Amino acid sequence: MRYLPEPQDRRGKVAGTAILLVNLGTPEAPTALAVRRYLGQFLADPRVIEIPSAVWLPILYGLVLTTRPRKSAEKYASVWSSEGSPLKVHTSQQASLLRRRFEAQHQAPVAVEYAMRYGEPSISGTLLRLKAEGYERVLVTPLYPQYAASSTGSVLDEIARFVQRVRNVPEIRVVKHFFDDPAYIRALANLVRERWERSGRPDKLLMSFHGLPRYAIERGDPYHNECMRTARLLAAELALPQEQWQIAFQSRFGRTEWIGPYTAPFLADYGSQGLRVDVVCPGFVADCLETLEEIGIEGRALFLRSGGREFHLLPCLNERDDWIDALETITRGQLSGWVSRATDPDSRMRSS
Numbered sequence: 001m002r003y004l005p006e007p008q009d010r011r012g013k014v015a016g017t018a019i020l021l022v023n024l025g026t027p028e029a030p031t032a033l034a035v036r037r038y039l040g041q042f043l044a045d046p047r048v049i050e051i052p053s054a055v056w057l058p059i060l061y062g063l064v065l066t067t068r069p070r071k072s073a074e075k076y077a078s079v080w081s082s083e084g085s086p087l088k089v090h091t092s093q094q095a096s097l098l099r100r101r102f103e104a105q106h107q108a109p110v111a112v113e114y115a116m117r118y119g120e121p122s123i124s125g126t127l128l129r130l131k132a133e134g135y136e137r138v139l140v141t142p143l144y145p146q147y148a149a150s151s152t153g154s155v156l157d158e159i160a161r162f163v164q165r166v167r168n169v170p171e172i173r174v175v176k177h178f179f180d181d182p183a184y185i186r187a188l189a190n191l192v193r194e195r196w197e198r199s200g201r202p203d204k205l206l207m208s209f210h211g212l213p214r215y216a217i218e219r220g221d222p223y224h225n226e227c228m229r230t231a232r233l234l235a236a237e238l239a240l241p242q243e244q245w246q247i248a249f250q251s252r253f254g255r256t257e258w259i260g261p262y263t264a265p266f267l268a269d270y271g272s273q274g275l276r277v278d279v280v281c282p283g284f285v286a287d288c289l290e291t292l293e294e295i296g297i298e299g300r301a302l303f304l305r306s307g308g309r310e311f312h313l314l315p316c317l318n319e320r321d322d323w324i325d326a327l328e329t330i331t332r333g334q335l336s337g338w339v340s341r342a343t344d345p346d347s348r349m350r351s352s
Contacts, residue, residue, distance in 0.1 A: 020113050213259075292313075
């Protein structure tokens with residue numbers, strides 16, 4: 001059978017609306033076996049590694065997945081909590097908080113769920129469950145502020161695979177990006193200001209984004225431009241002169257050239273000058289391995305080893321009220337014609 005079986009006939013029942021938040025993904029445990037399974041799915045995605053499969057897959061399975069999982073598992077273990085993977089915990093909590101907002105403010109119920117592009121809960125599995133529960137309109141919201149083919153584009157690929165397996169396809173809308181959304185920029189600025197109110201201003205604010213191979217930009221990917229736009233808007237919101245902030249890119253993989261400037265050399269240079277540095281990661285809305293370990297542990301160690309005076313990694317937006325406000329604004333703007341806000345003043349009160 002080409003198509004999956006359709007759920008029980010729901011004629012006469014009102015079609016529901018759902019929001020599906022999507023993040024990158026995470027291993028199920030900080031073990032070499034779990035990391036190998038996760039990396040196998042992640043690095044086999046042709047959106048992530050744009051090398052012909054006949055060339056890349058033997059390298060992936062013959063070399064990368066035999067050496068990298070153990071080292072990566074140690075890094076995951078350094079940031080793993082009793083609740084599990086930080087990325088999964090924060091994404092789940094963001095979905096729960098957004099769900100409360102929509103339950104309080106809209107006449108028709110709006111389901112809010114989350115999924116991971118790699119690992120569980122999967123995009124296709126969650127979409128199938130929502131369809132079975134009667135949700136015929138789904139707004140997919142990748143939690144990547146800046147669009148890249150290797151992130152948001154890959155989510156779209158997975159949605160397309162779901163569509164190919166379903167006979168009665170639900171209505172699907174997708175939030176492409178929100179790199180310049182005013183509410184998102186304000187939430188980032190509030191995060192920085194609150195740190196400065198507690199600890200004072202640093203000599204430098206380093207804005208570190210996830211990197212991307214340079215060939216992707218040369219082939220037309222808008223990611224670099226969108227990161228630059230986010231950084232400039234954040235600096236403007238904070239009224240920062242150019243000499244007090246710097247944009248950089250982290251998380252390089254492989255030998256190919258990536259977009260720069262790179263984060264690590266800046267941390268070493270600032271450390272050698274004896275500066276105080278704050279690092280914010282605007283491209284991540286939930287703390288994860290790349291923020292907590294790569295910047296918070298490795299980056300901090302490099303900075304202090306180079307002679308740095310004081311280093312602060314600012315947390316990601318995580319469960320901040322102003323970020324959930326922004327997420328509500330971003331998603332509600334895409335739900336036009338699907339839902340209406342409640343008219344009863346008492347029903348507009350947010351859940352505590």
